[in-house]
Amino acid sequence: MRLYNTLTRSLDPFAPQDGSTVGMYVCGPTVYDHLHIGNVRPVLVFNAFRRYLERFHGWRVVYVQNVTDVDDKLIQRAAETGESVPALARKYTDAYFALLDALGVDRPSASPRATEHIEEMIELISCMVKTGAAYVRDGDVYFRVSRDDEYGCLSGRSLEDQEAGSRVEVSDRKENALDFTLWKAAKPGEPEWPSPWGNGRPGWHTECVVMSRKHLGERLDIHAGGNDLVFPHHENEIAQARATSDKPFFRFWLHNGMLHMGEQEMHKSLGNFRYAYEILEKHAAETVWYFYLSRHYRKPLDFSEEGLEGAAAAVGRVRRLLDDVDAELRGSAAEPGTAGREFLDRLGAFRERYVQAMDDDFNTVGGLGVIQELVNEINRFRAEARDDDRCALRAAAELVRELGYPLGLFQPHVQTGRDSEAELIALLIELRAELRARKEFALGDRIRDRLAEIGIVLKDTAQGTIWKSEAP
RNA sequence: GGCGGCGUAGCCAAGCGGUAAGGCAAGGGACUGCAAAUCCCUGAUGCAGCGGUUCGAAUCCGCUCGCCGCCUCCA
Numbered sequence: 001m002r003l004y005n006t007l008t009r010s011l012d013p014f015a016p017q018d019g020s021t022v023g024m025y026v027c028g029p030t031v032y033d034h035l036h037i038g039n040v041r042p043v044l045v046f047n048a049f050r051r052y053l054e055r056f057h058g059w060r061v062v063y064v065q066n067v068t069d070v071d072d073k074l075i076q077r078a079a080e081t082g083e084s085v086p087a088l089a090r091k092y093t094d095a096y097f098a099l100l101d102a103l104g105v106d107r108p109s110a111s112p113r114a115t116e117h118i119e120e121m122i123e124l125i126s127c128m129v130k131t132g133a134a135y136v137r138d139g140d141v142y143f144r145v146s147r148d149d150e151y152g153c154l155s156g157r158s159l160e161d162q163e164a165g166s167r168v169e170v171s172d173r174k175e176n177a178l179d180f181t182l183w184k185a186a187k188p189g190e191p192e193w194p195s196p197w198g199n200g201r202p203g204w205h206t207e208c209v210v211m212s213r214k215h216l217g218e219r220l221d222i223h224a225g226g227n228d229l230v231f232p233h234h235e236n237e238i239a240q241a242r243a244t245s246d247k248p249f250f251r252f253w254l255h256n257g258m259l260h261m262g263e264q265e266m267h268k269s270l271g272n273f274r275y276a277y278e279i280l281e282k283h284a285a286e287t288v289w290y291f292y293l294s295r296h297y298r299k300p301l302d303f304s305e306e307g308l309e310g311a312a313a314a315v316g317r318v319r320r321l322l323d324d325v326d327a328e329l330r331g332s333a334a335e336p337g338t339a340g341r342e343f344l345d346r347l348g349a350f351r352e353r354y355v356q357a358m359d360d361d362f363n364t365v366g367g368l369g370v371i372q373e374l375v376n377e378i379n380r381f382r383a384e385a386r387d388d389d390r391c392a393l394r395a396a397a398e399l400v401r402e403l404g405y406p407l408g409l410f411q412p413h414v415q416t417g418r419d420s421e422a423e424l425i426a427l428l429i430e431l432r433a434e435l436r437a438r439k440e441f442a443l444g445d446r447i448r449d450r451l452a453e454i455g456i457v458l459k460d461t462a463q464g465t466i467w468k469s470e471a472p
Numbered sequence: 473g474g475c476g477g478c479g480u481a482g483c484c485a486a487g488c489g490g491u492a493a494g495g496c497a498a499g500g501g502a503c504u505g506c507a508a509a510u511c512c513c514u515g516a517u518g519c520a521g522c523g524g525u526u527c528g529a530a531u532c533c534g535c536u537c538g539c540c541g542c543c544u545c546c547a
Contacts, residue, residue: 042547226547310496369494383511
């Protein structure tokens with residue numbers, strides 16, 4: 001497969017270095033508030049990516065996503081609400097994991113906290129101070145960008161370029177406006193840890209270097225995050241990695257596009273944001289996945305209620321097909337005839353085209369298109385297939401579920417009903433068929449209506465009446 | 473000022489030099505006692521505009537117009 005690599009600015013062929021395990025690091029949340037709908041994009045996109053690598057390439061994926069639980073924003077928020085920083089961090093860390101669960105997102109292989117790696121960060125910073133890659137000023141420590149010839153290699157901007165722009169505020173403490181903070185001296189009341197430079201806390205850019213190395217070791221395959229992190233965050237990570245080791249850092253840098261509200265990027269400081277949990281109050285998780293993955297991950301995505309409704313309709317059409325097939329084939333176990341086998345032979349091409357799209361820089365939109373075409377194919381077969389071929393629909397439905405899995409779509413509902421329930425419903429359907437044959441429609445409709453009231457929906461098809469239970 | 477992105481039918485959107493996927497919405501038809509669902513049919517002679525390269529361009533190059541992002545914490 002090939003992936004667009006921000007580091008090389010080109011589509012590069014990708015495979016894990018050791019041939020079997022992919023080490024992946026995705027920048028996670030700063031837990032000072034609930035995740036907003038923009039934060040959800042990398043969570044969904046890279047989780048889908050992880051699932052795809054595991055299921056369709058057979059690679060094991062070690063997926064690390066950090067939790068930043070000490071930071072200026074957290075301190076500020078705590079001061080506003082009167083809570084302690086750790087309490088605030090715990091509260092929103094819990095909310096973050098609850099959101100992952102609600103979305104049906106897999107838990108990361110590891111979710112390292114910044115506060116659990118203070119010692120290691122101090123070690124790394126000490127190393128940079130020792131070699132002159134960093135310098136100390138009144139209890140603060142800064143990275144010295146002038147010592148790094150390759151600074152700017154990720155974001156494609158030279159030091160000269162940026163100084164010319166000079167939008168960066170010049171601090172009298174820094175040697176260069178672009179020098180960034182590695183360690184920040186604590187003010188009274190702020191969270192603090194002892195260090196060789198006095199009490200303080202680490203800067204944001206150091207934690208990801210320490211935690212990715214610690215949890216991935218040599219498997220630094222992919223580093224991912226929003227494209228707003230390219231500069232300065234990821235640039236600064238690379239600079240620190242280069243300053244502290246000769247070993248190569250991440251080979252692939254993947255960046256998702258921003259979520260827009262109308263014409264603008266959504267941003268808390270603009271006040272045009274919405275919390276992610278609000279969306280789940282109105283829409284199923286599956287709808288949310290479909291919406292986010294129906295646009296290529298590198299492009300900006302316009303958030304809209306209409307978009308979500310369109311996604312819900314698209315998901316619903318596939319869901320109904322799968323539900324109908326499940327209901328129709330309930331209990332049957334036969335071998336398809338010639339026409340059925342021919343139909344199944346045609347299906348392989350859909351899987352191939354799906355993989356082709358997904359392997360091409362994770363083109364989930366193309367993948368979704370293939371699934372929709374597959375659904376159309378199944379529907380056509382379903383409309384004309386003879387009875388002894390219909391069992392082929394089961395394998396077709398399985399294929400839809402297989403292709404949908406990485407995208408968080410079309411997985412079977414948890415089965416809650418009991419066999420006796422199914423038998424009772426079958427009995428009622430039988431009675432209703434008898435009544436309809438006698439043209440006693442009023443009584444027949446009453447059975448259907450009463451069942452609908454308790455969540456059992458009947459549908460009369462050319463192959464007889466099928467039923468399914470509606471999720472409450 | 474530097475770096476980068478986007479503009480494809482009513483709406484969303486793929487496409488990466490070989491003759492415009494897919495979804496949503498809409499209309500017509502079939503099926504049906506009624507429901508619900510499904511199936512079939514109908515769509516861009518054209519991909520912001522103008523030039524250029526090519527046998528061939530939505531796709532490459534140049535210019536123009538419009539929109540957006542990063543360069544400061546931000547997914």
